[in-house]
Amino acid sequence: MSDAKRAAISVIGSLNIDYFTKVQALPGPGETVSSRGLELFRGGKGANQAISASRQGVKVYFFGCIGEDEEGIAYRKALATEGIDVSHLNKAPTKTGAAFITVDREGENMIVIAHGANDRLHINDIKAGRQVITASQAVLGQFETPVEALVEAATMANKANIPVVINPSPIKAEFPWHLIQTDYLIVNEGEAIEVLGFPPLSEDATTLRQRMHELRVEHLIVTRGGDDTLVFTRTGDSFSIETLPVLPIDTVGAGDAFAGCFTARIAGGDNLEDAIRAANCAGALTTLGAGAQNPIPDREKVDQHLDHLSAKS
Numbered sequence: 672m673s674d675a676k677r678a679a680i681s682v683i684g685s686l687n688i689d690y691f692t693k694v695q696a697l698p699g700p701g702e703t704v705s706s707r708g709l710e711l712f713r714g715g716k717g718a719n720q721a722i723s724a725s726r727q728g729v730k731v732y733f734f735g736c737i738g739e740d741e742e743g744i745a746y747r748k749a750l751a752t753e754g755i756d757v758s759h760l761n762k763a764p765t766k767t768g769a770a771f772i773t774v775d776r777e778g779e780n781m782i783v784i785a786h787g788a789n790d791r792l793h794i795n796d797i798k799a800g801r802q803v804i805t806a807s808q809a810v811l812g813q814f815e816t817p818v819e820a821l822v823e824a825a826t827m828a829n830k831a832n833i834p835v836v837i838n839p840s841p842i843k844a845e846f847p848w849h850l851i852q853t854d855y856l857i858v859n860e861g862e863a864i865e866v867l868g869f870p871p872l873s874e875d876a877t878t879l880r881q882r883m884h885e886l887r888v889e890h891l892i893v894t895r896g897g898d899d900t901l902v903f904t905r906t907g908d909s910f911s912i913e914t915l916p917v918l919p920i921d922t923v924g925a926g927d928a929f930a931g932c933f934t935a936r937i938a939g940g941d942n943l944e945d946a947i948r949a950a951n952c953a954g955a956l957t958t959l960g961a962g963a964q965n966p967i968p969d970r971e972k973v974d975q976h977l978d979h980l981s982a983k984s
Contacts, residue, residue, distance in 0.1 A: 678938040679730035684717015685815035712962035723931025738767035763791035778919040808938035825851040915955035924963030929954035
């Protein structure tokens with residue numbers, strides 16, 4: 672069982688203002704479709720994951736960059752209200768990042784990102800937070816901020832024997848996996864193919880283990896929507912963990928809820944299987960509401976559904 676109240680994590684990541692529309696069907700190339708209204712939410716993979724982790728009860732230190740606009744100022748206050756430490760959230764003389772999200776009637780989505788201030792997170796910002804990062808129980812990062820910043824944070828964590836969790840989204844082919852040790856790599860099925868070069872289930876265990884060795888990845892976690900989450904280790908072991916069956920309304924943010932919850936549970940002392948089981952519940956529950964952040968469940972709600980799954984099994 673986690674000791675979340677004594678755990679802390681550092682999140683290296685992005686913040687966006689999400690412009691959210693709903694359509695009957697996602698448009699194809701060159702196609703124009705009408706939406707059913709426009710809503711604004713706060714998002715960005717880093718902030719989503721930080722909120723997910725914070726709601727699981729751990730202390731979260733956030734490393735990112737906002738613009739000097741009203742949206743950025745309001746976002747800082749909102750994160751602080753969530754209990755997230757924003758002392759390492761810097762400002763840049765530009766616009767806060769934005770995401771343009773369209774969701775169809777099945778809950779599937781397409782997203783376009785305008786990085787804005789997210790691209791201004793500098794390696795020196797990470798170095799300035801060395802004391803915080805090396806005192807954390809885990810470091811979590813994604814690919815919506817500059818590669819150099821994440822590599823610096825991961826390198827610090829590696830040297831301090833702190834688990835590094837990476838959710839490589841959106842995929843960056845140039846990411847230097849060989850420079851760092853990734854303890855937990857969280858990907859969906861498409862991202863798994865992009866990172867590995869092949870579907871993880873299409874090759875034998877020896878080939879997959881060799882590829883994980885080349886990437887310096889200890890654990891590969893593959894989320895698959897409503898299907899069981901797959902786990903592969905560099906020692907050759909593999910297993911699957913059931914997810915919580917739901918009828919999704921909006922899948923935006925589900926993967927971020929998973930990553931944040933997983934990292935919080937690992938930092939708090941959960942074993943791998945228990946952490947993934949909790950993360951599966953967090954991800955599924957997030958699909959039951961609109962937007963990336965509002966539906967993210969707290970620890971009590973995740974635990975209630977974990978108890979339900981245990982009772983069924």
